[in-house]
Amino acid sequence: MEKIVLPDIKDFHKLEVYLQHGGYSAAKKAFGQSSDDIIDQVKRSGLRGRGGAAFLTGLKWSFMPKTTDKPKYLCVNGDESEPGSFKDRQIFEYNPHQLIEGIIITCYAIGAKVAYIYIRGEYHKWIKLMQKALDDAYAAGYVGEKMKEKFGTDFYCDIYIHKGAGAYICGEESALMNSIEGKRGYPRVKPPFPAQNGLWGCPTTINNVETITNVPPIINKGWEWFASIGEPKHPGTILFGVSGHVNKPGVYELPSGTLLTDIIYNYAGGVPGNKKILCVIPGGSSMPPLRGDQIEGVKMDAESLKAAGSAIGTGGIMVMDEDTDLVKVLARIAHFYHHESCGQCTPCREGTGWLEKILKRLIAGKGSVSDLDLLITVANQIEGNTICALGEAAAWPVKFMVERFRDYFEQRVSKEISLPVANKVHSMRHTAIPVEEIKH
Amino acid sequence: MDFKFTPENLERINAEIKKYPKKQSAVMAALYIAQEQNGYITTEVMKEIADILDMHPHDVLGVVTFYTMYHQKPMGKYHIQVCTNVSCMLRGGYDIWNQIKDKLGIDNMQVTQDGKFSLEEVECMGSCGTAPMFAINEDYFENLTKEKVNEILDSLKNTN
Ligand SMILES: Cc1cc2nc3c(=O)[nH]c(=O)nc-3n(C[C@H](O)[C@H](O)[C@H](O)COP(=O)(O)O)c2cc1C
Ligand code: SF4
Ligand code: FES
Numbered sequence: 147m148e149k150i151v152l153p154d155i156k157d158f159h160k161l162e163v164y165l166q167h168g169g170y171s172a173a174k175k176a177f178g179q180s181s182d183d184i185i186d187q188v189k190r191s192g193l194r195g196r197g198g199a200a201f202l203t204g205l206k207w208s209f210m211p212k213t214t215d216k217p218k219y220l221c222v223n224g225d226e227s228e229p230g231s232f233k234d235r236q237i238f239e240y241n242p243h244q245l246i247e248g249i250i251i252t253c254y255a256i257g258a259k260v261a262y263i264y265i266r267g268e269y270h271k272w273i274k275l276m277q278k279a280l281d282d283a284y285a286a287g288y289v290g291e292k293m294k295e296k297f298g299t300d301f302y303c304d305i306y307i308h309k310g311a312g313a314y315i316c317g318e319e320s321a322l323m324n325s326i327e328g329k330r331g332y333p334r335v336k337p338p339f340p341a342q343n344g345l346w347g348c349p350t351t352i353n354n355v356e357t358i359t360n361v362p363p364i365i366n367k368g369w370e371w372f373a374s375i376g377e378p379k380h381p382g383t384i385l386f387g388v389s390g391h392v393n394k395p396g397v398y399e400l401p402s403g404t405l406l407t408d409i410i411y412n413y414a415g416g417v418p419g420n421k422k423i424l425c426v427i428p429g430g431s432s433m434p435p436l437r438g439d440q441i442e443g444v445k446m447d448a449e450s451l452k453a454a455g456s457a458i459g460t461g462g463i464m465v466m467d468e469d470t471d472l473v474k475v476l477a478r479i480a481h482f483y484h485h486e487s488c489g490q491c492t493p494c495r496e497g498t499g500w501l502e503k504i505l506k507r508l509i510a511g512k513g514s515v516s517d518l519d520l521l522i523t524v525a526n527q528i529e530g531n532t533i534c535a536l537g538e539a540a541a542w543p544v545k546f547m548v549e550r551f552r553d554y555f556e557q558r559v560s561k562e563i564s565l566p567v568a569n570k571v572h573s574m575r576h577t578a579i580p581v582e583e584i585k586h
Numbered sequence: 587m588d589f590k591f592t593p594e595n596l597e598r599i600n601a602e603i604k605k606y607p608k609k610q611s612a613v614m615a616a617l618y619i620a621q622e623q624n625g626y627i628t629t630e631v632m633k634e635i636a637d638i639l640d641m642h643p644h645d646v647l648g649v650v651t652f653y654t655m656y657h658q659k660p661m662g663k664y665h666i667q668v669c670t671n672v673s674c675m676l677r678g679g680y681d682i683w684n685q686i687k688d689k690l691g692i693d694n695m696q697v698t699q700d701g702k703f704s705l706e707e708v709e710c711m712g713s714c715g716t717a718p719m720f721a722i723n724e725d726y727f728e729n730l731t732k733e734k735v736n737e738i739l740d741s742l743k744n745t746n
Contacts, residue, residue, distance in 0.1 A: 217607075229671045229710035262605075267618075267655045268667075268711050270724035306605040311614055312654035314709065328610035328639070330652040346607060389673035389714035396715045431672055431710075462714065464673055478672055482709055488652075 149399045150375075150383050151359050152240055159275070161282045164243040170288050172362035176251045177299045184255040188361065191369035192381045196233075197223050197317075197354030198430070198459050199535075200380060200448040207351060209341035210256040216348040220253050220261040221326065224355045225310055225317035227266055228430035229482060230462030233385035234355040236397050238265070238272035241359060242279035246289060246305065248358035251365060253303040256351050260304050263355075264322050267311040277307055314486040318534050319352040321488065332488050333534035356385055376402035380447035384461050388414040391421070391467040402447040409446065410465055421467040425551070429459020431479050432539030434546035438468075455546070473558050476547050477505035483540035494537045497528040501544050513559040521548050589630035591638075595619050599638060609639045613649050617656050626657045654708070662697045662704030664742050667721045670707050673714030682718050682730055683707060689739060702743070 157163045164170075176184050189204025210218060222245070226234040237245055249261045265273050283289045287296035294302050308326050310316050316325045320334035323345045344350020360382055364372045373381050380402045386409055387397045393415030400409065406428060410416065417423060423438035428446065434456040436444070444454045451458050466475065484498035504521055507513045525541035532538075548555055591599065602615040613635060620631045627650050629643075636643040650656045666686060670679045687693060690703050697704040713719040716728035720735075727738060 226712050227710060230673055230714050231710075232712040232714050232716075235712050266712070267653070268708075268721065271726065308605075308611075309614065309618065310653070311618070311656060312708075313652060325614070326606075326611055327608070328606075328613040328641075328649065329645070330648050387715055389717060390676040395673075395717070427672075464676070464714070466676060470676065475672055475675070478670070478675055482671060485709065 147383075147401065150363050151244070151356060151385060152236055152397070152399050159240050159242055159279065161243060161279070161286060168366065169243055170247055172365040173247050173250050173254075173288070174297055176254055176365050177297050177301060181255045181257060184251065184365065187369045188255070188364060191364045191372040192378070193357065193360055193364060193372065194380055194448065195354055196356035196360075196384065196461070198228070198432070200458055203353065203357055206341075206353070207252070207256050209339070210349050210351055211341070212257075214349055217260070218256060218258040219345045219348055219350040220249065220256060220258040221319070221322060221345065221350060221352040222249060222261060222263040222355055222358055223317060223319065223322060223352055224263055224265040224269075225314075225322065226269070226355075226460075227314040227317050228432060228460050228462060229479070230387065230389055230427065230430045230464045231460040232387045232389075233397050233461065235269060235272050236385065237355050237359050238269070238276045242276050243283065244362055245276075245355060245359045246279060246283050248361035249305055250289060250293070250303055251361050252351070252353065252358055254301055258303060258351070260306070262306050262308045262326055262345075264308045264310060264316070264326065266316075267309050273307060273309055280305060280307065313488075314482075315488045315534075315536060318536065321534070322352065323350065330488075332490055333536075335533055376404075377445065377447040377450065379449045380458070384446065384458075386413075386446065387460075387462045388465065389462065390465040391417050391423075391470070392465050393418055400446075403445045403450065406441050406444045406446055406463070409463060410441075414463075414465075417465065417467050419467075421469065423465060424468045424470050425466040425472060425475075425547075427462075427464040427543070428456050430462040431464065431482065431543060433457045433459040434542050435550065437550050440550075472547065472551055472554060473505065473508050476544060477502065477509055479543050480505050480540070483536065487536060487540070491532040491537065493528045493531040494540065497524050497537075498540045500524050501540065505544075508555070508558055515556060515559050517559060518548050518552070518555050521545075587628070587630060589620070589624060589628060589634050591619070591634065592623060595623055596638075603639075610641055610645075613639055613641065613646060614653070617646075617650060621656060626660050628658075660697065660701070663702050664722050665704045665706065667706045667708040667711070669709070669711045669713065669717070669719055671710040671714075673710070674717040674719060677717040678730075679718040681732070682720065682735055685732060685735055686720075686739070689736070703739075 185207045193203040194200040224234050289305050291302050313331050315321045316331040318333045321331040325331040340350040375381050383399045384402050385397050385399050389395045398413045425435050427435045448458045480502040484502045487494045487498045489495045525545040528537045529541040599616050602612040603609050616635045632643050632646040636646045668683045692705050694707050713728050718730045719728045
């Protein structure tokens, strides 16, 4: 199987090697066509965003206004902070020039003269690697004003790296733009959408690192070629990051629609000790968890996963064997969203806290059966009532985990607590257990 | 205590400012540079940055408190960031966390008395496939085992 995003070519991250393999020829080809043509090809290719929502990339680009006095911007999302996701860092390390080439083509297509690559602050090493590639590309004339000479066009664009500083929410596109503007990373109310009112109030497109890295091959080999790979409704390859209880964790680039069980058992080497699988989260911790007995026959693409009751998310597959303590896992997930809530919306700020507290009460053995219903109630009250999708990201794992593992969770709640007492606890003024009492 | 950037660092901040149409965008980079020079972010640091970037000091403070990587008190020479999020947890992240806590005798966001080590429990660092992991300052250490952790900490203990 041919790899599109992470080819097995030695030293591909080096400019000279990238050039030897036809690097920057897609850009040359693109600049010879109209920007509308490029958008059209990307639309027809069927490329969908790899950042979580699987939105059609060409369609997103077409939302950018054609006539405007304002400058336009591209933001490339490399915040990569969704638990279970570690794929974009492979691109920074092993294929930075294809990302850069994708960026200059995208800028040309949407009419942007400046692009920012937003990289999470913890990725110091990968920021340096990316900066090195960018410096080399600048020096050789593939980025910046020298592009005019190199490609013989009027078009040129600049690319800058913006370093984050530890905030998951800055991966949300509008929070990301506020962060670049030098503000707190608060998500913005939509509409207006970024294509109308983005960075500094100007038209802006935000795409994930992996999404953009797919662009040069689409231009070079044609949209028909791309559209024929994997599942027709979500074509191409996807970088699947497999983690947790597998023998060979890592990132596997495979055609969309590859069977989840194939990825876990063949590529990732199966579960240590041949244990059974209790639970799999297929797309990063925000996506609905699947029971071990639900994964048979599930294909890894947006439509198939939706039908199976989950979502593709970032393609980060987290595998949990039969000995996993799911209550602890869910409490840890709830802690994450509580910690990362930016605090603007009451349902998210308060609700994530309550989810965490109730789950910690379960861990301490002081939960009741009605706590399980309470978890679902709180999750439902967050979902759909917030500014950004972190609300759903916090609600889904809780809601679906409790629903799908009801028996498991019921075994973990204390039978002794009588319902009246439990209800009292549910007045939510008692949190019952001081967090310090809970040992992992 | 007044805070002034070194001339070299001022240069670096000016280079950052040039990347954006508005100066304020350089605030995150300026804070990193300040933290590198000063060890942590003080009120004076924020005032100085506000001056340079034409911001209100409160807005600089707003940025400092929003992001976890800016520190308002000194951290250890080696700041150990242990990931305990799910993928790490499934592969022993909490064992590593407890091991380090016991070995150094400090808890989350505390510093050892000699100022050498500080400890922080962090969220997913993007090393889920090479879990468990921690970062020390800017460097990642992955596929950790109990022995490896001991080895790394001991080697750092013996440095000056
Ligand atoms: C809480 C939250 C965190 C997100 N984090 C990321 C991220 O780290 N990287 C990313 O590419 N997209 C992330 N997204 C999705 C972005 O908002 C956006 O949809 C995406 O970058 C668009 O790119 P794409 O269309 O190429 O997928 C996040 C969304 C939410 C709600
Ligand atoms: S949903 Fe949560 S993270 Fe998103 S804006 Fe509201 S409070 Fe902030
Ligand atoms: S969960 Fe620890 S690095 Fe992702």
